[in-house]
Amino acid sequence: MTNASPFLSVRKVSKEFGGENRADSPIKVVDNVSMDIDEGEFVVYLGPSGCGKTTLLRIVSGLESASAGDILLSGNAVTGPDRKKGMVFQAYASFPWLSVLDNIKFGTRYRTDIGDKEKAEISKYYLHLVGLGDYADFFVNRISGGMRQRVAIARTLAAAPDILLMDEPFGALDAQTREFLQEQLLEICRVEKKAVIFVTHDVEEAVFLADRAFMFSARPARIVEEIDIASVLGAERDSRTKESEAFFNLRNHVRELMRKQAQQNI
Amino acid sequence: MTEAASEVVVRGRRQLVSLLTFRGRRHARADFVLGVIAFAIFIAAWYFIVIAGIVPERFLPLPSTVIQTMLRLLTESHFLNDIWVSVARVWGAFLLSVVFAVPIGVWMSNYRLVAALLEPIVDFIRYLPVPALVPLLIIWFGIGEASKIAVLWMGTFFQLVLLVADDAKRIPREFVESGFTLGAKPFQITRDILLPAMLPNLVDNLRITLGWCWTWIIVAEIVAAKSGIGHYIWSMRRFLKTPEVMSGILVIGIIGLLTDQAIRAWHRRHFRYL
Ligand SMILES: Nc1ncnc2c1ncn2[C@@H]1O[C@H](COP(=O)(O)OP(=O)(O)OP(=O)(O)O)[C@@H](O)[C@H]1O
Numbered sequence: 027m028t029n030a031s032p033f034l035s036v037r038k039v040s041k042e043f044g045g046e047n048r049a050d051s052p053i054k055v056v057d058n059v060s061m062d063i064d065e066g067e068f069v070v071y072l073g074p075s076g077c078g079k080t081t082l083l084r085i086v087s088g089l090e091s092a093s094a095g096d097i098l099l100s101g102n103a104v105t106g107p108d109r110k111k112g113m114v115f116q117a118y119a120s121f122p123w124l125s126v127l128d129n130i131k132f133g134t135r136y137r138t139d140i141g142d143k144e145k146a147e148i149s150k151y152y153l154h155l156v157g158l159g160d161y162a163d164f165f166v167n168r169i170s171g172g173m174r175q176r177v178a179i180a181r182t183l184a185a186a187p188d189i190l191l192m193d194e195p196f197g198a199l200d201a202q203t204r205e206f207l208q209e210q211l212l213e214i215c216r217v218e219k220k221a222v223i224f225v226t227h228d229v230e231e232a233v234f235l236a237d238r239a240f241m242f243s244a245r246p247a248r249i250v251e252e253i254d255i256a257s258v259l260g261a262e263r264d265s266r267t268k269e270s271e272a273f274f275n276l277r278n279h280v281r282e283l284m285r286k287q288a289q290q291n292i
Numbered sequence: 293m294t295e296a297a298s299e300v301v302v303r304g305r306r307q308l309v310s311l312l313t314f315r316g317r318r319h320a321r322a323d324f325v326l327g328v329i330a331f332a333i334f335i336a337a338w339y340f341i342v343i344a345g346i347v348p349e350r351f352l353p354l355p356s357t358v359i360q361t362m363l364r365l366l367t368e369s370h371f372l373n374d375i376w377v378s379v380a381r382v383w384g385a386f387l388l389s390v391v392f393a394v395p396i397g398v399w400m401s402n403y404r405l406v407a408a409l410l411e412p413i414v415d416f417i418r419y420l421p422v423p424a425l426v427p428l429l430i431i432w433f434g435i436g437e438a439s440k441i442a443v444l445w446m447g448t449f450f451q452l453v454l455l456v457a458d459d460a461k462r463i464p465r466e467f468v469e470s471g472f473t474l475g476a477k478p479f480q481i482t483r484d485i486l487l488p489a490m491l492p493n494l495v496d497n498l499r500i501t502l503g504w505c506w507t508w509i510i511v512a513e514i515v516a517a518k519s520g521i522g523h524y525i526w527s528m529r530r531f532l533k534t535p536e537v538m539s540g541i542l543v544i545g546i547i548g549l550l551t552d553q554a555i556r557a558w559h560r561r562h563f564r565y566l
């Protein structure tokens with residue numbers, strides 16, 4: 027065991043739902059999951075529908091509490107949600123009563139480490155980083171789904187989280203927008219050097235984005251396999267990555283794993 | 293036929309088709325024209341009933357008589373005073389309702405404890421018929437202003453508090469959770485996310501509540517009052533002054549309509565993003 031504590035540590039986390047009322051027996055959703063994540067690492071959670079990925083991500087964020095086990099962020103136990111654990115939801119969680127820029131600025135609202143002038147600057151910076159410079163004054167329901175998801179990402183980044191938690195953020199988008207945003211996200215991560223946990227059940231998306239991917243079993247979620255993707259594909263990805271043979275092989279391997287787990291679900 | 297004329301015919305036909313389509317598109321102009329037509333038919337039927345002698349004019353005066361009476365009354369200070377008194381009572385009681393209902397409703401949606409404590413009792417009182425409470429409220433508060441305000445408050449607060457709690461509860465969970473993961477405390481989430489998110493619905497519900505106030509004020513003023521539109525209508529009834537009675541009713545309708553339209557206009561302007 028090394029002395030330095032890992033950046034994010036998931037330690038023997040389990041979660042059961044229900045059982046508060048005597049009538050319903052508790053269902054186990056996450057089963058004894060452990061993993062360490064490094065600073066700046068891009069981790070993907072893959073698994074069949076309903077297996078418990080969202081639940082695990084919510085436990086990491088502090089929005090949900092674990093039934094057993096701990097989450098440690100930079101050595102400190104996670105006890106509830108806060109600005110350090112930024113969350114991007116699958117549904118559009120940007121605020122309809124605010125403009126694009128004001129939504130992004132909302133991310134800085136509760137920061138005490140910077141003043142008003144910096145907040146305004148940071149908001150503008152992220153507005154441009156996600157490529158929405160021309161849409162600053164638009165209300166968010168006047169822009170496309172892909173743009174709204176970029177607003178959500180920018181807003182989360184503006185809060186300066188230590189880690190970015192993303193629950194199928196591109197799930198509701200069409201294939202083209204999705205690919206565009208995947209590349210944009212990698213670019214943002216290169217600039218920001220933030221750790222990311224990204225949930226998806228799109229295998230291609232997983233392999234393209236991940237440094238490391240975790241395949242979970244059908245419910246209750248257990249780690250079936252940890253796939254070190256960076257060591258095969260390298261850290262740098264671009265649009266040609268998807269055409270390489272290494273990518274092809276990895277994708278087939280992961281797809282096979284996914285199929286096996288999904289079958290157990292039925 | 294000229295090109296312009298045939299254009300009009302084509303457009304007219306298209307609008308007619310869309311008016312008859314199941315859940316068809318809305319045409320502001322066609323809607324307006326239809327509204328005017330229906331209203332004209334109503335007035336015409338009214339004239340017919342009176343002129344044909346189906347109903348004696350003593351019970352149903354001509355529309356023009358009602359309008360003339362109303363215009364005359366609007367120049368008389370006692371009538372204007374009655375209007376003012378009723379408007380003041382309605383708005384006073386309404387604001388008093390809002391001041392209590394909004395914070396308590398939001399609080400009920402935020403904390404299960406508050407909801408569990410208050411919901412049963414609010415629900416119970418909500419179903420008590422307000423007119424039945426009037427005698428009791430007069431015993432308690434006398435026949436002065438306090439009892440009018442009490443009637444209106446009883447008639448609106450308990451409804452409004454549940455509407456507010458419902459509006460607050462319907463805010464997407466992601467909004468609240470976004471707040472937490474951006475570092476907001478519960479009171480900040482309430483102030484910066486819940487309230488702005490529910491505001492459009494809230495304003496709609498307030499508008500509807502204000503309408504109820506006008507119902508209850510007449511009830512209260514008929515039973516026990518020395519002033520107000522309700523009192524005026526009731527005292528004119530005694531002399532069978534039907535045009536005056538109808539004028540009073542009409543004035544309430546006009547005030548209600550104007551307020552409602554003003555709030556709607558403000559709503560459209562303020563919540564452009566909807
Ligand atoms: N609050 C809750 N109470 C009870 N059961 C819950 C709760 N939240 C989730 N579950 C159950 O836990 C299981 C896992 O849900 P979860 O949303 O974590 O799955 P998921 O892997 O994210 O699925 P998907 O891929 O469809 O998003 C599901 O069976 C779900 O019904």
Ligand SMILES: [Mg+2]
Nearest residue numbers: 079080081193
């Ligand atoms: Mg999920």
